[in-house]
Amino acid sequence: xxxxxxxxxxxxxxxxxxxxxxxxxxxxxxxxxxxxxxxxxxxxxxxxxxxxxxxxxxxxxxxxxxxxxxxxxxxxxxxxxxxxxxxxxxxxxxxxxxxxxxxxxxxxxxxxxxxxxxxxxxxxxxxxxxxxxxxxxxxxxxxxxxxxxxxxxxxxxxxxxxxxxxxxxxxxxxxxxxxxxxxxxxxxxxxxxxxxxxxxxxxxxxxxxxxxxxxxxxxxxxxxxxxxxxxxxxxxxxxxxxxxxxxxxxxxxxxxxxxxxxxxxxxxxxxxxxxxxxxxxxxxxxxxxxxxxxxxxxxxxxxxxxxxxxxxxxxxxxxxxxxxxxxxxxxxxxxxxxxxxxxxxxxxxxxxxxxxxxxxxxxxxxxx
Amino acid sequence: xxxxxxxxxxxxxxxxxxxxxxxxxxxxxxxxxxxxxxxxxxxxxxxxxxxxxxxxxxxxxxxxxxxxxxxxxxxxxxxxxxxxxxxxxxxxxxxxxxxxxxxxxxxxxxxxxxxxxxxxxxxxxxxxxxxxxxxxxxxxxxxxxxxxxxxxxxxxxxxxxxxxxxxxxxxxxxxxxxxxxxxxxxxxxxxxxxxxxxxxxxxxxxxxxxxxxxxxxxxxxxxxxxxxxxxxxxxxxxxxxxxxxxxxxxxxxxxxxxxxxxxxxxxxxxxxxxxxxxxxxxxxxxxxxxxxxxxxxxxxxxxxxxxxxxxxxxxxxxxxxxxxxxxxxxxxxxxxxxxxxxxxxxxxxxxxxxxxxxxxxxxxxxxxxxxxxxxxxxxxxxxxxxxxxxxxxxxxxxxxxxxxxxxxxxxxxxx
Numbered sequence: 001x002x003x004x005x006x007x008x009x010x011x012x013x014x015x016x017x018x019x020x021x022x023x024x025x026x027x028x029x030x031x032x033x034x035x036x037x038x039x040x041x042x043x044x045x046x047x048x049x050x051x052x053x054x055x056x057x058x059x060x061x062x063x064x065x066x067x068x069x070x071x072x073x074x075x076x077x078x079x080x081x082x083x084x085x086x087x088x089x090x091x092x093x094x095x096x097x098x099x100x101x102x103x104x105x106x107x108x109x110x111x112x113x114x115x116x117x118x119x120x121x122x123x124x125x126x127x128x129x130x131x132x133x134x135x136x137x138x139x140x141x142x143x144x145x146x147x148x149x150x151x152x153x154x155x156x157x158x159x160x161x162x163x164x165x166x167x168x169x170x171x172x173x174x175x176x177x178x179x180x181x182x183x184x185x186x187x188x189x190x191x192x193x194x195x196x197x198x199x200x201x202x203x204x205x206x207x208x209x210x211x212x213x214x215x216x217x218x219x220x221x222x223x224x225x226x227x228x229x230x231x232x233x234x235x236x237x238x239x240x241x242x243x244x245x246x247x248x249x250x251x252x253x254x255x256x257x258x259x260x261x262x263x264x265x266x267x268x269x270x271x272x273x274x275x276x277x278x279x280x281x282x283x284x285x286x287x288x289x290x291x292x293x294x295x296x297x298x299x300x301x302x303x304x305x306x307x308x309x310x311x312x313x314x315x316x317x318x319x320x321x322x323x324x325x326x327x328x329x330x331x332x333x334x335x336x337x338x339x340x341x342x343x344x345x346x347x348x349x350x351x352x353x354x355x356x357x358x359x360x361x362x363x364x365x366x367x368x
Numbered sequence: 369x370x371x372x373x374x375x376x377x378x379x380x381x382x383x384x385x386x387x388x389x390x391x392x393x394x395x396x397x398x399x400x401x402x403x404x405x406x407x408x409x410x411x412x413x414x415x416x417x418x419x420x421x422x423x424x425x426x427x428x429x430x431x432x433x434x435x436x437x438x439x440x441x442x443x444x445x446x447x448x449x450x451x452x453x454x455x456x457x458x459x460x461x462x463x464x465x466x467x468x469x470x471x472x473x474x475x476x477x478x479x480x481x482x483x484x485x486x487x488x489x490x491x492x493x494x495x496x497x498x499x500x501x502x503x504x505x506x507x508x509x510x511x512x513x514x515x516x517x518x519x520x521x522x523x524x525x526x527x528x529x530x531x532x533x534x535x536x537x538x539x540x541x542x543x544x545x546x547x548x549x550x551x552x553x554x555x556x557x558x559x560x561x562x563x564x565x566x567x568x569x570x571x572x573x574x575x576x577x578x579x580x581x582x583x584x585x586x587x588x589x590x591x592x593x594x595x596x597x598x599x600x601x602x603x604x605x606x607x608x609x610x611x612x613x614x615x616x617x618x619x620x621x622x623x624x625x626x627x628x629x630x631x632x633x634x635x636x637x638x639x640x641x642x643x644x645x646x647x648x649x650x651x652x653x654x655x656x657x658x659x660x661x662x663x664x665x666x667x668x669x670x671x672x673x674x675x676x677x678x679x680x681x682x683x684x685x686x687x688x689x690x691x692x693x694x695x696x697x698x699x700x701x702x703x704x705x706x707x708x709x710x711x712x713x714x715x716x717x718x719x720x721x722x723x724x725x726x727x728x729x730x731x732x733x734x735x736x737x738x739x740x741x742x743x744x745x746x747x748x749x750x751x752x753x754x755x756x757x758x759x760x761x762x763x764x765x766x767x768x769x770x771x772x773x774x775x776x777x778x779x780x781x782x783x
Contacts, residue, residue, distance in 0.1 A: 131443065
């Protein structure tokens with residue numbers, strides 16, 4: 001007698017504990033094996049690109065905060081770079097350093113979230129997540145000192161940052177840098193050589209380098225596949241040409257490598273922050289600019305940064321008005337999602353969640 | 369008509385319950401004024417009330433303790449709002465859950481769906497029937513106590529499967545399927561590990577097993593202790609074996625659709641399960657109520673040992689990520705199973721050579737066994753640990769692990 005079995009289609013999301021917001025995948029399972037994957041997007045669409053056309057160049061900064069709300073600083077930076085290109089201006093050195101510093105702190109915070117939730121999705125009951133959030137909270141406190149906000153910072157402006165640091169920021173940053181070293185070690189000791197974590201992630205959902213490049217993924221996901229590609233090195237912006245840092249590169253592109261690359265990037269970001277603190281000099285933080293910025297009609301600019309999730313780009317077209325004629329956002333999370341099928345097909349239900357977590361998407365950025 | 373006419377009382381009750389002093393006391397006390405059948409019933413109900421309340425209150429304490437401990441492990445405070453150290457939190461939780469709407473999803477099998485929480489709680493309560501809480505204090509001291517406990521504890525898995533099937537929810541179905549797969553895997557090693565305990569104690573009665581532990585069995589049979597804890601983690605659906613209700617994967621697994629009082633009962637069964645299993649561990653491996661002044665303070669030693677067990681489970685839960693289903697099966701069949709067989713063979717051989725003419729073991733014999741078994745346990749865990757590490761890994765890790773940080777030189781064409 002043969003037992004008839006049939007594939008089962010399950011909607012994972014948009015309400016699911018671990019789809020990073022409102023991501024939805026229709027998955028057909030054969031038992032626990034995945035045979036078909038269909039991502040469904042758009043549950044968090046807020047029309048950021050259209051809204052940008054209705055605001056002037058400075059006001060758009062506040063919209064960028066809400067793209068990838070775990071790395072607002074870096075979004076600010078990407079947009080401001082685009083506007084600066086459009087206007088042909090450059091921020092003063094102190095402004096550049098402050099931006100670099102804030103962006104790297106934000107990268108640490110974002111990677112801590114990514115790692116924490118990655119391990120949470122592996123089934124660790126909260127402990128690693130709480131460890132990483134403890135450190136992230138302190139970074140957010142630093143942001144609060146910088147600009148009064150923790151998540152939606154709006155710290156950067158075209159031409160620099162909006163204000164200089166308060167005097168008590170630097171001692172607080174020093175204290176954080178010293179204590180974070182120990183906290184990071186604690187997290188690494190807990191996770192990096194954890195036997196169950198290795199068993200669950202090593203060799204699971206490998207992404208070959210050629211597939212990664214063909215899908216135009218970027219960021220830690222690309223680097224985990226062994227491709228040494230980082231805009232901070234290739235086309236340095238702000239103060240990145242003044243600081244030394246290494247690019248951690250994975251080997252197999254499996255879940256463990258993606259996780260490992262993030263952990264190493266936190267260390268490198270820490271290095272950058274330390275160098276910024278050592279190199280920064282007093283001065284103005286923002287160029288004198290008119291209240292309302294206007295670019296030449298027909299001017300185009302593409303500002304890109306290496307965000308915590310990959311290449312974040314803002315393509316701006318001006319028609320000579322006070323607001324961008326068109327603002328196209330190249331969001332890393334959306335484009336990194338193109339590898340969903342490569343990652344999931346043939347793997348199990350339990351691996352699916354972990355693989356999605358290892359890509360580290362953020363729905364605010366995917367749906368914009 | 370009265371049942372008892374003189375102070376000594378006449379107990380013609382069946383041999384099982386009649387051996388229980390509390391039952392006997394209530395039975396004869398009530399018997400002075402009531403007929404036999406009524407006093408029999410009342411005595412039984414009173415004991416049931418005590419046990420059920422003890423287990424459910426215990427479950428509340430466990431749920432509070434677990435959350436507090438988890439908070440400590442995770443660098444946060446945990447519930448601390450109501451009562452000393454937030455100890456009344458479970459009452460607030462229960463009140464909230466009881467006042468919730470009781471939803472039975474469309475298309476669900478109503479009868480099975482409703483029966484599941486009851487079965488789960490009943491299975492946990494039944495497990496406490498044979499536990500000796502203190503010296504000679506057990507509801508019944510069954511001569512097949514170990515067998516009874518194993519049989520009853522497996523009921524939970526059947527309830528889980530029913531829940532998954534009756535919920536008309538695909539996530540619940542995943543949870544149910546996983547629960548059965550896990551049940552099939554852990555059950556054999558657990559039974560085999562308990563066989564060693566039974567052989568050394570020479571009895572299946574939990575009372576006799578405690579008496580036999582002049583040396584606690586977690587020293588005499590470290591392998592069995594290890595296998596039992598791992599297997600019980602799987603049965604209680606706790607990390608690293610909590611695939612049946614893996615929150616990050618399948619929402620809540622089999623109890624996805626449960627709400628209100630049903631959900632409260634399932635939670636009570638889960639935390640009560642931790643309590644009962646910790647009681648089992650205390651009884652089988654930590655010498656139960658045995659300790660200084662065991663005649664009077666037996667309950668205290670028992671409670672302390674139960675809390676050691678609970679702490680162990682919370683600790684494990686807060687530390688480890690979850691294994692995948694196939695990895696759990698690999699661990700159970702390829703790691704725990706050989707370990708429990710090795711333990712069984714070692715114990716059988718030792719008992720065969722060490723026992724005296726009457727077939728019993730002295731304390732010195734137990735210490736000899738401890739020494740041998742410690743070496744056996746260490747060696748076999750190391751050996752099979754390496755073996756299983758290679759087996760459960762999907763792919764061989766590369767010979768050159770990605771541990772070097774490559775200085776940034778772009779490898780593909782510069783933009």
